[in-house]
Amino acid sequence: MNYDFRKIEAKWQEYWAKNKTFKASNNSDKPKFYALSMFPYPSGAGLHVGHPLGYIATDIYSRYKRHKGFNVLHPMGYDSFGLPAEQYAIQTGQHPAITTENNINRYREQLDRLGFSFDWDREVRTSDPKYYKWTQWIFIQLFNSWYNKKSDKAEDIETLISTFEKEGNANVEAACDDDTPSFSATDWNNFSAKTKQELLLKYRLTYLADTEVNWCPALGTVLANDEIVNGVSERGGYPVIRKKMTQWSMRITAYAQRLLDGLDHIDWPQPLKDSQTNWIGRSEGASVKFRVMSEKLRVDNSELKTQNPSLEIEVFTTRPDTIFGVSFMTLAPEHDLVAKITTPEQKAAVEAYVEATAKRSERDRMADVKTVSGVFTGAYAEHPFTKEPIPIWIGDYVLASYGTGAVMAVPCGDQRDYDFAKHYNIDIPNIFEGVDISEEAFADKATTIIANSDFLNGLSYKEATKKAIAELEKIGQGKGKVNYRLRDAVFSRQRYWGEPFPVYYVDGMPQMIDVEHLPLELPEVEKYLPTETGEPPLGNATHWAWDAKNKKVVSNDLVTLSARLPDGQAVEGSDKGDGMLNQVQHDGIYPLELNTMPGWAGSSQYFNRYMDPRNNEAIFSKEAIDYWQDVDLYIGGSEHATGHLLYSRFWQHFMFDRGYVPKAEYAQKLINQGMITGESAFVNRIGFNITFEGDDVIFKNNIPVTSGFGALSFLSEDEKQSLRLLQEKYKFIKKHFLSEGVIHHFKKSNDENEVSLEIREKLTNFFTKDLGKEIEELGLKNKVRPVFVRIGNKYSFYKTHALVDFVNLKNELDVDAFKNWQTEYKDAEFIGEDDGTFKVSREIEKMSKSKYNVVNPDAICEEYGADSLRLYEMFLGPLEQSKPWNTAGITGVFSFLKKLWKLYAPYVDGSLSGVEAEPTAENLKTLHKTIKKVEEDIENFSFNTSVSTFMICVNELTAQKCTSKSILEPLAVLVSPYAPHIAEELWERLGHSGSIAEVPFPKFEGKYLVESSKEYPISFNGKMRFKLEFPTDMDSKAIEAAVLAHEKTQEQLQGRAPKKVIVVPGKIVNIVG
RNA sequence: GCCUUGGUGGCGGAAUUGGUAGACGCGCUGGAUUCAAAAUCCAGUGUCUUCGGACGUGUGGGUUCGAUUCCCACCCAAGGUACCA
Incomplete structure (x- = not known):
C-alpha cells in the first residue's frame, strides 16, 4: 500500500479539529509551556514558503513538549490592522474590514493545510472590536499613570494629584516634560481645572505633545522618513514640509534604563539585544552650557540685544574631563542658533553650507568620514572656566537629531574633532600627560592623565570627570547627565484602519471614555483619504462625536461650540457659517479624537490576551495570567527588533508596575528565524541604441560606438522626424531578450571581438524584420539602413524579472508562457542558445510578490504533502540563518517519508505473520542513537540535523529489515513533532486508538550504545x-x-x-x- | 564609518568541550528495471595525481602533538544603523 499523503493529511487534520486535540486548558496539574510565534499581518498575497518557517519550528517544539508531559499553549492570531488594507480601500472603495476578513480566511486555509497544533479557540484579531477594546483599555491605564522615579515604577495618577494638593511638585521626581514649571500646593489648589489637566498631561505616560512630522500638503498626509526622497515625496515627488502637529506620545523614555537592564535577564539573541541597547543609546557624561560672547555678535541684531543678552549653547559630552582641551565648537547646520549668531561677513558662506547640507541624507553624512567640511560662523563662545573665546563652527558631522545638536570639540581627544581642526588649522591643545598628539587624537580613557587643565591636572579620566562636573555645577554651567538616544514614541497615526482612541475633547483637553463604554468602534466613512481640510480620515465620519451624558457616539452636528480638538480645529458641522449653533442645546456633546493608533498598539499585549482571549470583563483573568505567567518560547523575525519587541517590553513593564502581570519581561526565550530567500529569474536585454547609416556614426574596430542625427542631410525634415520617432520606438532593444549564454559573451568581452560581432549580426537580423518593415513603409528602404550603436563605451544590460514558475531546473525559460504572461511581452523576440533553448540568469533575493519569485506552500502540499514541506523547511539549514529556497531538493525528504512508510509495511497492510520479532541489539542501537540525537537537537533548536538523523535511522532500520514493534512504536513518536500526519497514521496502524500527540517521548537508554x-x-x-x-x-x-x-x-x-x-x-x- | 551575522564540494548544509573535514540530502555520472518515460533500486561523485600519494574549510600569520573550531590582522557578502559627542 502506497503512502497516500493526501488522504492521510486530510484525515488527521479533520481529526485534530473535531477532537480539539490541541485545546489548552487554563488549569492543569501538568507543568505549563507557552510557545508563541509572531502573529502575521494577513496580506492579500497569501502565505509563501518563507512564512511558515518559524511556525513549523514553534510547532515542533510545542508537540515535543506535549510528548514530554507539558500543558502546552500554542495560539495563533492576526495582526489585522494595517496600511495595505487601507491603501486597497483607497483604491477600490472596499471596506478594509472586508478585505481583511477575506485575507484571514485565505491565511487560515493555508495554515490548516500545514498541520499546526494551534489552539484555534484562542485566535485573536487586533482589528476585532472585542480585542481592541483592551488595547483602548491599556491606553487609558497609561493615561491614568505617571512614572515615579523615587519608587522607580509607574503609579496611579491619583497619587500624584494628592501629592500636588499637599505639597505641590517640588519634591516630586517624575518622568515628565522638560518644560514642567514648579508650583506649590497653594498654586495647585488655585489652578483652574483646565490648567490642572494641562499640567497633568506633562506627567501622564501617554500625553499630547506638539511633534514635528513630515507633512505633504499635496498628498494631504504625513510621510515616514523612508517615503521621502531628496526632500520630496517618493510617490509623486511632491514637496514635504516639517509641520508641528498635536499628537499622542508614549513616555517610553521613563523606562529607558529598565528596558536596558531587563535585557540581562532574558534569553534573547545577542544581536537583537545589541540592537535594542543601541536604540536606547545610553551614554554618561555631562551637559555643559557655553555662553555666546555677545560683544562679537552682529551689532544690529536687535533681537539678541533685547531678548537674549546671554545666549547659550548647550552641549552634551561624555568627556567632561577634557573640557580644557576645547578649542572650538561645532553646531549642526540645522541648529536654531546658527542664523542668530552668524556674523554678516560669514553669512553667505554659512547659508550656502546649510543649503548644501539639507540636500545630504543623514545616512550619507554619517557614512562619509573621509571628507571634512564645515564653515566658521564668525561667532565665539566663552569657555566656562578660562573665559577664553572659542570659535563656533558649523559642520555636517554633527547631527541635529542627537543630543542638543552641538558639540564641544576637543581635537586632542576625539579623532573627528582632530581631523576637523587639522583641516581648518584650528589650535589643538594637548591636555594629556606624556601623550604625543602630533599624528592623531588620543581617545583611550583607561590610560588618560589630564594635564594643562588647571584644577584637573594629574587626574585620571574618572577623577577628572567627577571633578569637572562638580566645578561646572558650582558655577551653574553644567551638570552630570545620563543621555539616552531613545525618544518618546509618537502614538498617533493619520489613518483610518487602526484602533480609535477612546478620547473626546472638552475645550481642547482630552477626556477618556469610561471603560464600561468600550470598545469605541471605528466609524464608517465615505472615503478613506484625509479630509479636504487636512484632517485624518476619521474627519470624514459624520457620526463621530461623544455624547457624554448618554455615553454614546452621536452625529457631529450636535457638537458644542466650545468643543475643540487640541490643535484648535473645530469638528465639521460645529460652528461653520453663521456660528449660530445653539450651545446650550447641545451641551455635553464633544468631538472625538480623529487619529488612530499605530501598528504596534495591537501587538504589544497580544501574548497576554491569548491566555484568556474571550474574557469580556477584563483583558485576562487573574487565574489565567497567574497560571501561564509568561511566554516560554517566542519565535519570530529579527526585523521587529526595535519596533514591536521594544514597545511590547515597555507595555509589559508598565503592566507589571500596575500589578496586572506577574512578570516584567514577557518572553523568557526568543529566537529569530532566518529569512527564506527566493531564487529570482531574470530575462536580459542589452542596451543598444539604433541609428541610421548615413548618419554621423563613428566606427571603432568595425563597431559603431557613438551616434548623432545630423548627417542625413539628403532627407526631408518630415522623413527625419519619422526616423526620430522610429529611433525612440526602438530605443534599446526593448522586446528582444537575450539568453544567458548570449549575454555571457557580451559580459566576457566588453571590448569588441568576434563573438560579439556574430551576436550583433543575429541582433541585426531580428531588427530588420520589424524595423525594416517600418522603414519600408516610410518609403526609405533604399535611403537608410539601421545600425546598432552601443551606448557609451561599455555594454549596458537590463534585466527583467520573469515568474519563476516559467523556469525549469536547468534555468530554461518556457518562452510561450512568458509571452502570454503580460501583454507587453506578447510579441517579444528571443535570441536563444545554440541548442534552441532560452536561459535565464538567477539571483538570490528576498522572496516577494513583486520579484515574481514566491513559492506557494499550497502547491508544495498538493504535490508532496505537508509533512514533506515541514521536514524540508527544517532540513534546509539552521533555523536562525537565511537560506535560499530550492523546490527541487524536496524530493529527498519526500522519498524519506516513503521509506519510512515502507518500514512499517507489515503493520500498514497487515501482512505481519506469526509472532512479532524481538528487537536485535543492532535495532536497539539505531533507535537509541536516534532518540539521543533528536532530543538534543530539539532542545538546541537544531531541527535541520534531526531530519538527517531520521534519514540515517530509517536507512539503517531498512537495511536491518527491522519489523519489531518495540522499535517502530517509539520511532513514530520521535517523528511525530516533525511529520505529525504520517506519525498519527502509523501509530493507528500499529494498533493504537486516539492521537499520538500526548504519548510520552521515548526514553534514551545508554546501555544500548555501549x-x-x-x-x-x-x-x-x-x-x-x-x-x-x-x-x-x-x-x-x-x-x-x-x-x-x-x-x-x-x-x-x-x-x-x-x-x-x-x-x-x-x-x-x-x-x- | 560603526554594529551584527556569515564565508566549508556544482548546490543546501554536517562536524556537540580543539581530535577521522565534507554526515544527510539535492544535483551529476554509470548501471539495473521499462517499448519508453516517471518512479524505484545498485555503484560512484572535494581537487590534483607520476596512482606512491599530495593538497584542501575566504586570505595571511600565530598558539597546539593536532585548528573549520582558539588568538591577531585583513578581504568579501548580507542585514542593521545614530559620525551619538
Missing part, C-alpha cells in the same frame, strides 16, 4: 592515514605499543624514530615524527 571496540584513527602530525581497531578498555600504553608495532606505522615513518606519540583513549592516536 561498544566493545573502537576504530582508532591513526594520524601522523595531525593527518589521519589509516585506522586500527582496539578494544575500548585497552589502555593508552598498550595502544601505543600496538600502533608502533604495526607495519603501516613503520611504512609511514620510513625509518624515522617517532618524537612523540599522543594517545587519547576513545578518540585518536597521533604520532609526531
Whole structure:
C-alpha cells in the first residue's frame, strides 16, 4: 500500500479539529509551556514558503513538549490592522474590514493545510472590536499613570494629584516634560481645572505633545522618513514640509534604563539585544552650557540685544574631563542658533553650507568620514572656566537629531574633532600627560592623565570627570547627565484602519471614555483619504462625536461650540457659517479624537490576551495570567527588533508596575528565524541604441560606438522626424531578450571581438524584420539602413524579472508562457542558445510578490504533502540563518517519508505473520542513537540535523529489515513533532486508538550504545592515514605499543624514530615524527 | 564609518568541550528495471595525481602533538544603523 499523503493529511487534520486535540486548558496539574510565534499581518498575497518557517519550528517544539508531559499553549492570531488594507480601500472603495476578513480566511486555509497544533479557540484579531477594546483599555491605564522615579515604577495618577494638593511638585521626581514649571500646593489648589489637566498631561505616560512630522500638503498626509526622497515625496515627488502637529506620545523614555537592564535577564539573541541597547543609546557624561560672547555678535541684531543678552549653547559630552582641551565648537547646520549668531561677513558662506547640507541624507553624512567640511560662523563662545573665546563652527558631522545638536570639540581627544581642526588649522591643545598628539587624537580613557587643565591636572579620566562636573555645577554651567538616544514614541497615526482612541475633547483637553463604554468602534466613512481640510480620515465620519451624558457616539452636528480638538480645529458641522449653533442645546456633546493608533498598539499585549482571549470583563483573568505567567518560547523575525519587541517590553513593564502581570519581561526565550530567500529569474536585454547609416556614426574596430542625427542631410525634415520617432520606438532593444549564454559573451568581452560581432549580426537580423518593415513603409528602404550603436563605451544590460514558475531546473525559460504572461511581452523576440533553448540568469533575493519569485506552500502540499514541506523547511539549514529556497531538493525528504512508510509495511497492510520479532541489539542501537540525537537537537533548536538523523535511522532500520514493534512504536513518536500526519497514521496502524500527540517521548537508554571496540584513527602530525581497531578498555600504553608495532606505522615513518606519540583513549592516536 | 551575522564540494548544509573535514540530502555520472518515460533500486561523485600519494574549510600569520573550531590582522557578502559627542 502506497503512502497516500493526501488522504492521510486530510484525515488527521479533520481529526485534530473535531477532537480539539490541541485545546489548552487554563488549569492543569501538568507543568505549563507557552510557545508563541509572531502573529502575521494577513496580506492579500497569501502565505509563501518563507512564512511558515518559524511556525513549523514553534510547532515542533510545542508537540515535543506535549510528548514530554507539558500543558502546552500554542495560539495563533492576526495582526489585522494595517496600511495595505487601507491603501486597497483607497483604491477600490472596499471596506478594509472586508478585505481583511477575506485575507484571514485565505491565511487560515493555508495554515490548516500545514498541520499546526494551534489552539484555534484562542485566535485573536487586533482589528476585532472585542480585542481592541483592551488595547483602548491599556491606553487609558497609561493615561491614568505617571512614572515615579523615587519608587522607580509607574503609579496611579491619583497619587500624584494628592501629592500636588499637599505639597505641590517640588519634591516630586517624575518622568515628565522638560518644560514642567514648579508650583506649590497653594498654586495647585488655585489652578483652574483646565490648567490642572494641562499640567497633568506633562506627567501622564501617554500625553499630547506638539511633534514635528513630515507633512505633504499635496498628498494631504504625513510621510515616514523612508517615503521621502531628496526632500520630496517618493510617490509623486511632491514637496514635504516639517509641520508641528498635536499628537499622542508614549513616555517610553521613563523606562529607558529598565528596558536596558531587563535585557540581562532574558534569553534573547545577542544581536537583537545589541540592537535594542543601541536604540536606547545610553551614554554618561555631562551637559555643559557655553555662553555666546555677545560683544562679537552682529551689532544690529536687535533681537539678541533685547531678548537674549546671554545666549547659550548647550552641549552634551561624555568627556567632561577634557573640557580644557576645547578649542572650538561645532553646531549642526540645522541648529536654531546658527542664523542668530552668524556674523554678516560669514553669512553667505554659512547659508550656502546649510543649503548644501539639507540636500545630504543623514545616512550619507554619517557614512562619509573621509571628507571634512564645515564653515566658521564668525561667532565665539566663552569657555566656562578660562573665559577664553572659542570659535563656533558649523559642520555636517554633527547631527541635529542627537543630543542638543552641538558639540564641544576637543581635537586632542576625539579623532573627528582632530581631523576637523587639522583641516581648518584650528589650535589643538594637548591636555594629556606624556601623550604625543602630533599624528592623531588620543581617545583611550583607561590610560588618560589630564594635564594643562588647571584644577584637573594629574587626574585620571574618572577623577577628572567627577571633578569637572562638580566645578561646572558650582558655577551653574553644567551638570552630570545620563543621555539616552531613545525618544518618546509618537502614538498617533493619520489613518483610518487602526484602533480609535477612546478620547473626546472638552475645550481642547482630552477626556477618556469610561471603560464600561468600550470598545469605541471605528466609524464608517465615505472615503478613506484625509479630509479636504487636512484632517485624518476619521474627519470624514459624520457620526463621530461623544455624547457624554448618554455615553454614546452621536452625529457631529450636535457638537458644542466650545468643543475643540487640541490643535484648535473645530469638528465639521460645529460652528461653520453663521456660528449660530445653539450651545446650550447641545451641551455635553464633544468631538472625538480623529487619529488612530499605530501598528504596534495591537501587538504589544497580544501574548497576554491569548491566555484568556474571550474574557469580556477584563483583558485576562487573574487565574489565567497567574497560571501561564509568561511566554516560554517566542519565535519570530529579527526585523521587529526595535519596533514591536521594544514597545511590547515597555507595555509589559508598565503592566507589571500596575500589578496586572506577574512578570516584567514577557518572553523568557526568543529566537529569530532566518529569512527564506527566493531564487529570482531574470530575462536580459542589452542596451543598444539604433541609428541610421548615413548618419554621423563613428566606427571603432568595425563597431559603431557613438551616434548623432545630423548627417542625413539628403532627407526631408518630415522623413527625419519619422526616423526620430522610429529611433525612440526602438530605443534599446526593448522586446528582444537575450539568453544567458548570449549575454555571457557580451559580459566576457566588453571590448569588441568576434563573438560579439556574430551576436550583433543575429541582433541585426531580428531588427530588420520589424524595423525594416517600418522603414519600408516610410518609403526609405533604399535611403537608410539601421545600425546598432552601443551606448557609451561599455555594454549596458537590463534585466527583467520573469515568474519563476516559467523556469525549469536547468534555468530554461518556457518562452510561450512568458509571452502570454503580460501583454507587453506578447510579441517579444528571443535570441536563444545554440541548442534552441532560452536561459535565464538567477539571483538570490528576498522572496516577494513583486520579484515574481514566491513559492506557494499550497502547491508544495498538493504535490508532496505537508509533512514533506515541514521536514524540508527544517532540513534546509539552521533555523536562525537565511537560506535560499530550492523546490527541487524536496524530493529527498519526500522519498524519506516513503521509506519510512515502507518500514512499517507489515503493520500498514497487515501482512505481519506469526509472532512479532524481538528487537536485535543492532535495532536497539539505531533507535537509541536516534532518540539521543533528536532530543538534543530539539532542545538546541537544531531541527535541520534531526531530519538527517531520521534519514540515517530509517536507512539503517531498512537495511536491518527491522519489523519489531518495540522499535517502530517509539520511532513514530520521535517523528511525530516533525511529520505529525504520517506519525498519527502509523501509530493507528500499529494498533493504537486516539492521537499520538500526548504519548510520552521515548526514553534514551545508554546501555544500548555501549561498544566493545573502537576504530582508532591513526594520524601522523595531525593527518589521519589509516585506522586500527582496539578494544575500548585497552589502555593508552598498550595502544601505543600496538600502533608502533604495526607495519603501516613503520611504512609511514620510513625509518624515522617517532618524537612523540599522543594517545587519547576513545578518540585518536597521533604520532609526531 | 560603526554594529551584527556569515564565508566549508556544482548546490543546501554536517562536524556537540580543539581530535577521522565534507554526515544527510539535492544535483551529476554509470548501471539495473521499462517499448519508453516517471518512479524505484545498485555503484560512484572535494581537487590534483607520476596512482606512491599530495593538497584542501575566504586570505595571511600565530598558539597546539593536532585548528573549520582558539588568538591577531585583513578581504568579501548580507542585514542593521545614530559620525551619538
